[in-house]
Amino acid sequence: MYTYSSAYINYRFETLAQLMACASPLRSGDVLAGVAASCETERAAAQHCLADLPLKTFLKEDLISYDSDEVTRIIMDSRDREVFRDQESMTVGEFRNWLLSEQTTGEVLKKAAPGITPEMAAAVSKIMKNQDLILVSSKIRNVTAFRNTLGLGGRLSTRLQPNHPTDDLKGIAASVIDGLLYGSGDAVIGINPATDNLNTISDMLKMLDEIIRGNAIPTQGCVLTHVTTTLDLINKGAPVDLVFQSIGGTEKLNASFGVSASILKEAKQAAEEIGRGSCGNNLMYFETGQGAALSADAAHGVDQQTLEARAYGLARAFDPLLVNTVVGFIGPEYLYDGKQITRAGLEDHFCGKLLGLPMGMDICYTNHAEADQNDMDVLMTLMGTAGCNFIMGIPGGDDIMLNYQTTSYHDALYLRRLLGLRPAPEFEEWLTAKGIFTPDLLPAENQRLQLGEIKGGLGL
Amino acid sequence: MSIIGNPWTGLKQYTDARIALGRTGASLPTAEHLDFQMSHALARDAVHQLPDYEALKKGAEEIFQMPCPLLDSRAADRTVYLQRPDLGRRLSRESAAALKADGEGKEYDFSLTIGDGLSARALEGNLIPFLKALVPELTAAGLKSAPPVMVRQCRVACGDEVAALQSSKISVVLIGERPGLSSPDSLGVYLTWAPEPGETGDDKRNCISNIRGRGMTPEEGSRKLVWLLKESLTRKISGVALKDEQQSLEGNTIMGELD
Numbered sequence: 256m257y258t259y260s261s262a263y264i265n266y267r268f269e270t271l272a273q274l275m276a277c278a279s280p281l282r283s284g285d286v287l288a289g290v291a292a293s294c295e296t297e298r299a300a301a302q303h304c305l306a307d308l309p310l311k312t313f314l315k316e317d318l319i320s321y322d323s324d325e326v327t328r329i330i331m332d333s334r335d336r337e338v339f340r341d342q343e344s345m346t347v348g349e350f351r352n353w354l355l356s357e358q359t360t361g362e363v364l365k366k367a368a369p370g371i372t373p374e375m376a377a378a379v380s381k382i383m384k385n386q387d388l389i390l391v392s393s394k395i396r397n398v399t400a401f402r403n404t405l406g407l408g409g410r411l412s413t414r415l416q417p418n419h420p421t422d423d424l425k426g427i428a429a430s431v432i433d434g435l436l437y438g439s440g441d442a443v444i445g446i447n448p449a450t451d452n453l454n455t456i457s458d459m460l461k462m463l464d465e466i467i468r469g470n471a472i473p474t475q476g477c478v479l480t481h482v483t484t485t486l487d488l489i490n491k492g493a494p495v496d497l498v499f500q501s502i503g504g505t506e507k508l509n510a511s512f513g514v515s516a517s518i519l520k521e522a523k524q525a526a527e528e529i530g531r532g533s534c535g536n537n538l539m540y541f542e543t544g545q546g547a548a549l550s551a552d553a554a555h556g557v558d559q560q561t562l563e564a565r566a567y568g569l570a571r572a573f574d575p576l577l578v579n580t581v582v583g584f585i586g587p588e589y590l591y592d593g594k595q596i597t598r599a600g601l602e603d604h605f606c607g608k609l610l611g612l613p614m615g616m617d618i619c620y621t622n623h624a625e626a627d628q629n630d631m632d633v634l635m636t637l638m639g640t641a642g643c644n645f646i647m648g649i650p651g652g653d654d655i656m657l658n659y660q661t662t663s664y665h666d667a668l669y670l671r672r673l674l675g676l677r678p679a680p681e682f683e684e685w686l687t688a689k690g691i692f693t694p695d696l697l698p699a700e701n702q703r704l705q706l707g708e709i710k711g712g713l714g715l
Numbered sequence: 716m717s718i719i720g721n722p723w724t725g726l727k728q729y730t731d732a733r734i735a736l737g738r739t740g741a742s743l744p745t746a747e748h749l750d751f752q753m754s755h756a757l758a759r760d761a762v763h764q765l766p767d768y769e770a771l772k773k774g775a776e777e778i779f780q781m782p783c784p785l786l787d788s789r790a791a792d793r794t795v796y797l798q799r800p801d802l803g804r805r806l807s808r809e810s811a812a813a814l815k816a817d818g819e820g821k822e823y824d825f826s827l828t829i830g831d832g833l834s835a836r837a838l839e840g841n842l843i844p845f846l847k848a849l850v851p852e853l854t855a856a857g858l859k860s861a862p863p864v865m866v867r868q869c870r871v872a873c874g875d876e877v878a879a880l881q882s883s884k885i886s887v888v889l890i891g892e893r894p895g896l897s898s899p900d901s902l903g904v905y906l907t908w909a910p911e912p913g914e915t916g917d918d919k920r921n922c923i924s925n926i927r928g929r930g931m932t933p934e935e936g937s938r939k940l941v942w943l944l945k946e947s948l949t950r951k952i953s954g955v956a957l958k959d960e961q962q963s964l965e966g967n968t969i970m971g972e973l974d
Contacts, residue, residue, distance in 0.1 A: 283798045419730055426730035432723060433734035586893075587797045622758035622894045623797055623833050628751070651733025651743075651751060658895030660755070663733075668741035697741065703722050715726065 257308070259300040266300040272318050274308075275374075276558035277301035278381040280598050284546040284559045284589035291558075302382050306348030313374040314343070319555050319565075324506045325516055330372055330568040339370025350379045354391045354609075361394040368611035373504070373564035376606040380560070385598065385637075388605040392641040395608040399576045400535025401496065403441055403473040403681040406613045406644040411676035413648035413667045414579070414615065415440030418656035422449045424462055428713050430650050431466060435709060436702050437664035438692050439648035441682035442577055442615060443497060443540065445477040449656055456480050457493045462713075464494035469712040470689075473681035475532075475576070477540055482514055482522045489525045496531050497576060498522045499540045504565030507553035516569070523573055534681070537576035537613075543567070544581040545599050546589030559589065560599065564606040571610055577645065578612045580604070582634075583620040584659055593630030596620060600634050604641055615645035619661035628652070628660070635662055639670045646670070671696060718744045731897055754896045757836075761891070761899040763793055765867075766835040772865050774843045775829065778850050781862045783829075784817070786810035790868040803870035805912075811880060814864065818881040823861035824948060825885035825906075826878040830869025834891030836900040841926055841933065842889065845902060848933040852941045858948075871920070875910035885947055886910045887940065892924065902926040904936060906943050908953035919954040921947075 257268040268274040276290035278301035285291035292298035314331075321327045345353060353359055380388060398406040405412050417430030427446060434440050444467070446459050456478050463476030475496040478485075482500040489495045500519060501512055509515060519539070526538050543566040548554040554562060563580070570578050580603040583596040590596045600616055607614035618634045620626035635646060652663035670676060677683050677696060686692040691705050699705075721735040736747045743751075768785055775783040787807040790796035796803050806814065831838060853860060861881040866873050871888050878886035885908055892903040904923040907915055921943050926936040947953045 287799060287801070417732070419732070423729065426732070429723075429726035429729040429734055430732045432726060433721070433732075436721070436723070588800050591798055622755070622896070622899075623762045627755060627759075649732075651736055651747065653733050653751065653754070653896045655731050655895070655897050658893065658898065660896065663743075665736070665738060665741060665743050668738070672741045698719075698738065700719055701722075706723055710723075715729070 257304050259304045264296060264300060266297055266304070268301060268304060271312065271316050272557050274301055274305055275318070275378060275381065275561050278305040279558045279560055280381070282545075282559065282589070282595045282599065283587060283591040284549055287588055288549050288554060288559070290556060305378055306346060306351070306382050308347050308378070310345055310347060310350055310375050311343055313372055313378065318374060318557050318561065319505060326504055326506055326509070326565055326569050329516060329572050330565065333572050334372060335369035337370070339367045342367060347378045347382060350375070351382055351387065354379065355387060361396060364395050364609065365611065368609065371609060373568035373606065373610060374561060376609045377561040377564040380602045380605055383605070385601050388601040389637060389641040392605045392608045396642065397608060397611055397613045397644070399537040399613045401475045401532040401537055401576050402534055403679040404534055405442060405576065405679050407680065408642075409676060410679055411639060411643070411667065411671055412442040412615075412645035412679050412682070413439045414442045414577070414645055415444045416447070416647050416649045416654065416661070417444070418447045418649075418654055420449055420656045422455050422459070424458060425715060427459065428462065428715060432706070432709050433650050434648055434664055435472070436691055436705060437648070437668065437698055438678060438686050438696070439664045439667060440472070441474050441679040442645035443475050443477050445479055445499070445540070447479045447657060451480055451484055453484065453487060456484060457488055457491070460488065460493045460495060465712060466709070470709055471685070473679075473685050479542070482518055486522045486525055489522070489529060494531070495526055495529065497538050497540045498526045499542070501542045502566050502569055503543065503547045503551070503553070504562035504569070505548055505553045505555060508548045508551050511551040511553060516572070519573060537574055539573045539575035540577045540579070541570045541573075541575050542579045542581050543570070543603075544585055545603065546585040549589070550585065560602055563603055564610070567607045567610045567612055571612055575613065577615055578607055579615045579617055580607065581617040581619065583624060583626060584617065586621050587624040590624070592625035593620070593627070593633070596624070596626055596630065597634045597637070601637065601641070604638065604643055608642075613644045616643055617647050617661050619647070619659055621659045631660070631662060635666055635670055636673070639674045639676060668697065758894040758896055758899040761834040761836040761894045764835045766831055766838045768865060768867060771829070771838055771842055775846060775863050775865065778843070778846045779860070779863055783863045783865055784813065786814065786864055786866045788866055788868045788870070788873055793868070796868040800870055803868055804872035806866070806873060806876050810866070811876065814877065814880045818861070821861070821882060823881055823883040824859045825887050825944060826861045826874065826881045826883035827863040828869065828874035828877045828886065828888045829863060829865045830871070830873060830888060830890040831867060832869060832890035832903070833893045834900060836894075837891035837902040837927065840900045840928065841902040845889065845926060845933040845936060849937040849940065852937045856941050856945060858941070858944055871905045872915065874905070875907065875915050876912040878910050879912050884909060885944065885953070887944070898925070898927060898930065900927050901930060904940055906940065906947060906953055908947045908951060921953050921957055
């Protein structure tokens, strides 16, 4: 039991999960789950109470039982007990101060990361302001590599997302060409397929492989299908660069996705065996998002932000190339408006970075959320300053297959120009060597030659 | 002119994606920026504007030659509806009581629940054409429909309660789908065998999605629905099991996204 008392106010929180949930900044998903604070005073009281909690509490007390949940087991068993030992005696409030201190550099944070649990990260994020989340995140660079190097300081990469509602290969190719000529695609060229038909997905992988190899592009391709489908395709000899999977913070949620740690491990090994990387061997691509657990009835009374951080605990056991929090996709019953989406995005990015992950973000919204392009402009600008590894790039920001809006090729140009950010170094070299970009990192005014080269290989 | 165009506008023949938009500096040209704003405005209004329920009710009554009561879910308004899907899945107590009184002692093959869902424009644009195509098919197939009901602030699972109160074997729900920027007016159809209010999983539902001017025609949607109704009644199933077979029989059923 946890209590907060002052002259006029007394609050009691029966469990650690309840304390964490009540300390969370307001969001509709926690209200829907019935775990949110009943009023602002209760929330502030919970935050006070949480700040006084020793970090060690999270090593002694499971939010979701170790015996019944493999995500808890992975989090606890894979934790490095040495690297964070000096800080373990801090309270959550002291942890915030330590994170923000000028002595705590990016190097220090990187060294401590393997000892920090998702629950510790989630707890401290709940008592941090948006600017705290941005400032601490901006200190941390989590660098990964496959065919290029992602996440370096001063760099911002994009996933080129060329989706088509009927998986039409020519339609997809048209969006890929558009994206490449706008300088998008260094994180990955990643297609969400409309079906899970094995032949269709195999054809998409072959096309991506032809584009990437045919034009010697230092990047990787991916079709975002279920991990078991990817495994099938690897076994059939398809050109698989990355293994994609949506994951969540509880075993039950992952079961609803049809995945477990052992399936992920099997697929990772299979992809490592064909080893198509040239710069490095990070080849897992995970997507996550607050609210997924509740919508699958797999939340165990834990608030959605803590569950999201637990998904990162699972992700880091697989040394991923990319982790993408799809922040506004799930809808207003989990994140109601631009304000809640912005806050969730900053929390997700911070928690992932603190845990050592290469965080990117699908800065997005659906048409039934109280959000619009202006909210996305704000969040993407914040993400640029916070040092986000990658964002999405999609023609005009309009995904005609998934029916939502995310960031566009133009948005990446804007963000790079505003903040002086550059694409991944190998990809930047390719863009300028090919004459797709000018030296000041805008698309060249005349791209007929480059268009002809890419198009020619595709028979369009 | 400060706009730099793209020499690949010809690729637009392959996709509706917003490609070859051109640029000014790092930014979208004014015309393309405002086009996007208009598309978003249409989708937003589809979510937030109310359909003309009275006119739709009258239209449905004429086609079915039966009364079509106008009911409410437990979500009082759009703001509540968007944040509390659980309330949109239940009839208000008054509506449930009224429907129960009407349905006493009768039995039907299926109930038809017409719901606003997430797009008013889906109902306004597509409901009446769909019903006009559907009713002759139902008559030809000898299927017995309960009096249709229209539910304000409705989600798919609300039809489970309607079917239970009307003593129907199957719930059919016609509902406005979550609007996309290029498809703000898409009507979805959900069919559920022996629905149990509050207990029915999404894997028990069949969906016919994207009924709209530039998508599936009302005639095609009606044929698919009548096929599903007949199969479901004969085999006493719905959902994933039925979907697989329909795909192999018909080739191209699109599964939509619930709510």
